[in-house]
Amino acid sequence: MQNDVVIIGGAFAGLAAATYLARARRRVCVIDSGRPRNRFTEASHGFLGSDGSDPSSILAKARDQLVAYPGATLVSGEAVAARAVGDGFVVSLSSGAEISARKVILAFGLRDSLEPIPGLWERWGKTVLHCPYCHGFEFSDQPLGVLARTPMSMHQACLIAEWGPTTLFLNSVELEPEHAEMLASHGVAIERGKVTRLTGEGHGLSAVELEDGRKSQVSALYVAPQSSLASPIAAQLGATIDDGPMGPIIRTGGDKMTTVPGLYAAGDIARAPHSVSWAVADGVTAGTAVHRALVFG
Numbered sequence: 001m002q003n004d005v006v007i008i009g010g011a012f013a014g015l016a017a018a019t020y021l022a023r024a025r026r027r028v029c030v031i032d033s034g035r036p037r038n039r040f041t042e043a044s045h046g047f048l049g050s051d052g053s054d055p056s057s058i059l060a061k062a063r064d065q066l067v068a069y070p071g072a073t074l075v076s077g078e079a080v081a082a083r084a085v086g087d088g089f090v091v092s093l094s095s096g097a098e099i100s101a102r103k104v105i106l107a108f109g110l111r112d113s114l115e116p117i118p119g120l121w122e123r124w125g126k127t128v129l130h131c132p133y134c135h136g137f138e139f140s141d142q143p144l145g146v147l148a149r150t151p152m153s154m155h156q157a158c159l160i161a162e163w164g165p166t167t168l169f170l171n172s173v174e175l176e177p178e179h180a181e182m183l184a185s186h187g188v189a190i191e192r193g194k195v196t197r198l199t200g201e202g203h204g205l206s207a208v209e210l211e212d213g214r215k216s217q218v219s220a221l222y223v224a225p226q227s228s229l230a231s232p233i234a235a236q237l238g239a240t241i242d243d244g245p246m247g248p249i250i251r252t253g254g255d256k257m258t259t260v261p262g263l264y265a266a267g268d269i270a271r272a273p274h275s276v277s278w279a280v281a282d283g284v285t286a287g288t289a290v291h292r293a294l295v296f297g
């Protein structure tokens with residue numbers, strides 16, 4: 001095998017795992033296609049010591065620090081397939097190259113899809129947001145909106161109301177009586193009409209427009225995106241994938257090993273909820289677990 005470990009996905013989870021493995025003097029190769037999930041935002045919040053930093057600068061620093069270790073290699077490219085071979089794995093890249101390793105850590109993240117409402121996608125990560133802990137404080141006390149998609153959106157609206165006066169846009173989602181009571185008790189206003197588009201200067205948001213022509217003023221709109229795994233490689237290798245509240249979750253144990261021996265998964269693809277801090281923590285768990293498996297396995 002060329003490497004002890006190949007990591008597919010080199011953002012928060014993947015680089016954290018690789019850093020621990022490189023520090024354990026292992027040969028670790030990280031393959032990354034350069035499209036982290038939060039690339040749509042200019043400021044990542046809540047990660048200790050980097051609160052408010054551009055996520056691309058956090059990752060650039062982590063990459064520089066990783067490649068300073070002699071055992072670490074970074075490959076820019078896309079892994080398109082993987083197969084088990086003997087006691088290890090071979091990963092194929094879109095370039096046609098193949099990279100082998102004794103263990104594989106999947107850290108390829110999720111892809112989000114949003115409702116096809118004009119003005120929604122271009123504001124994603126700026127004024128159309130998914131998480132108030134990441135992007136709530138910046139809109140404190142301003143009029144906020146929540147676009148309903150699932151029953152969980154009702155809970156999301158009650159939470160968002162902690163940051164500012166909140167309107168829930170039902171946009172064709174049914175409202176159960178118990179949810180109506182809960183929303184009222186948190187002071188959430190309800191708009192029942194279908195949302196037709198979002199308006200505002202540039203990436204700014206000033207209003208949500210409804211089917212009947214009315215405009216509801218909001219400065220930020222929170223949505224629950226539909227997420228999917230960014231790569232089919234977990235399924236190709238036979239890993240069990242569960243349905244989570246926000247989309248698929250690759251099943252792992254406490255050590256982040258999947259249901260396939262020698263195959264690990266870390267970050268958004270193997271947990272809920274999601275954040276940079278959680279992804280980094282998962283990467284550390286997977287990296288140290290893989291190291292112990294290499295030593296004792």
Ligand SMILES: Cc1cc2nc3c(=O)[nH]c(=O)nc-3n(C[C@H](O)[C@H](O)[C@H](O)COP(=O)(O)OP(=O)(O)OC[C@H]3O[C@@H](n4cnc5c(N)ncnc54)[C@H](O)[C@@H]3O)c2cc1C
Pocket residue numbers: 008009010011012013014031032033034035036037038039040041043044045046047077078079080107108109110112124125130134135230231266267268269274275276277279
């Ligand atoms: C708009 C938005 C804003 C956010 N803001 C915050 C915030 O402020 N604070 C916070 O804590 N969290 C925030 N998050 C959540 C955060 O982005 C994720 O929790 C975090 O990025 C997960 O890290 P990860 O390493 O698991 O996956 P990702 O960061 O998504 O990285 C996956 C990496 O794998 C690569 N990859 C994918 N497929 C392949 C392949 N086949 N071959 C090679 N490489 C591949 C991708 O290019 C990418 O570089 C935000 C999320 C979104 C969507």
